Amino acid sequence: MDFDFSDDQVALRDAVQKWVEKGYGFERRRTIVEAGGFDRAVYTELAELGLAGLYVDEAHGGLGMGPVEAMVVMEELGRGIVLEPLAQTLIASGVIGAYGADDVKAAWLPRIASGEALVVLALQERGARYRLDRVAATASQAGGAWTVSGEKHLVAAADRADAFLVPAVANGQPALFLVEASAKGVTTTGHLTQDGSRAGNLSMDKAPAVLVCADGQAALEHAVDIGIAATCAEGVGAMEQTLALTVDYMNTRKQFGVAIATFQALRHRVADMKMQLELARSMSYYASLKLNAPAAERRAAMARAKVQLGNAMRFIGQQSVQLHGGIGVTDEYIGSHYFKKLTQLEMSFGDTLHHLGEVSSRMQDTAGVFA
Template sequence: MDFDFTDDQESLRDATRKWVEKGYDFARRASIVKAGGFSREAYGELASLGLTGLCISEEDGGLGMGPVEGMVVMEELGRGMVLEPFVQTLIASGVLSGHAPQAVKAAWLPKIASGESLIVLAYQERAARYQLEKCEAKAASAQDGWALTAIKSIVPAGDQANAFIVPAMADGQMALFLVERSATGVTTHGYGTQDGARAAEVTLDNAPAVLITLDGLTALEHAIDIGIAATCAEAVGVMDRALAVTVEYMNTRKQFGVAISSFQALRHRIADMKMQLELARSMSYYASLKLNAPAEERRRALARAKYQLGVSMRFVGQQAVQLHGGIGVTDEYIVSHYFKKLTQLEMTFGDTLHHLGEVSSRMQDTAGVFA
């Protein structure tokens, strides 16, 4: 089996990496954090590279690429800890392409592909934790479609997005809807998140909505799995840079007249970080390759991947800080931001303990050994 990336995928990686290195350095990122954690200009630059249409069909104005290309891009964006929620663009592209009626696709997919519209998933509720089937949002039939009443929490760039994908209960079953931020009955309260990005509480009060699908739980699970795969790839990029910065620091920091990279105990810790990074990388590949598998197989695979990534993120982040010493926790030094990013990613779309439970509950009689 050929595990090499194609020339097109390598070109995509190179273009994204060059933008991150030249157009999204640490100083620019810090200025975006200071301005609120989201830059429409930076998001527009991603669109100008064609990335916002990455997984949208050519008929709808996109590039018609797939999960592996999404993984390649997310790794590179992770290296720069890009704040703009590109994960949400991949989710919206996948959900609308796979579950929406043709009229909704025609209205929104070209806008997503061009970067004109940012659509984000608004699914988290205070009482739900990570259980997707728990939903208190209500949808009622209205004269022109549907009206939604809901409170959704920690919505990425919720006060900046153009529209939301919202799960709500309709006639006793979960359905998925699209709600424009400018619609009547929609209010948002934005705030900064721990990693410097932006989120919002979104309140819907009989807000007009367009139906995406009545099979809402299936579509929501698909959306979350896209998010998990993208988050895994992003985390690999963050860990890769955290390890590189730590090695560079150890090669320059001297103790007792020699570089601390010569100390055997510290070299062993670097080796352990590298091992965790490569475990994470292989499971990220596994997650992306399983995105188009049947639902049960996909859900099981994504839970496995997120569990391993959670373990690796925690280990690599903590070791990076500890090997730097006191400077590793200062806001002025980049490694502290890698640590905060990894800590937040570990809890995104289900934390490590949650996915350990998912892996356990989805085990078959063979526990996967002979499956």
């Protein structure tokens, strides 16, 4: 199997890498965090690079690319620990493109691709944990129009988004709706998250909504799987940069008159970090390549990838802090922000223990060395 990137994929990676290096330095990121964790100007810059339209068909103004291109982009954004939620844009465009009616696609995909509209997934409810089959929000239909009522929490850029993809129970089963932030009955709040990005709560009281997909469970699972694949790729980029920072620090930090990089025990720990990074990278590739597989195969693959990525992110983040010493947790040092990002990514779209349970529940009778 050929794992080399195509010329177009390399060009895309290089373009994003240059933008991160020149346009999204640590000081700009710090300013964005102080201003609330989201900058519309930065999101517009991402859209101008074409990134908001990665999953949007060319007929709707997008690039018409796929999961591998998204993985390449998210790795580079992970290296820069970019705060703006491009993964949410991939989710929204992917789900609307796959499940939405033609009129919904025509109304929203061009706006998403241009960066005019930021659409995010409003999934989390109190008590649901990571379970996708527990939905308390409800939808009702009258005169051919839908309304949605309910509460959603930890919604990415909740008070800065233009619309939300909302799962709600309609006619006794989950369905997926699109609710505009400006609609009557919609209230949002915002707050910083641990890694400095922005999230918030969404409250809907008979808010007008557009039906995206009546089979909400299938669409929601697909949405979360797109998010997992993006999270895995973003984590690889963040881990790679974390390792580079750690090695650079060990080559400059001296004890007993020599660089600590010469200490054999510490070199072994760095080797273990590198091993975890490469295991994570291979599983991120696996997740992206399985994103268009049949639902059962795709769901199993995402759970396996998230287990490996979760273990790797936790290990690399913690080892980096240990090898840095006290400076590794200071706010002034960029390494602490990578650690917080990796910690938050490990818990996004289901933490390691949750997905370990998912892997276990999907094991077949023939699984194991005796199959």
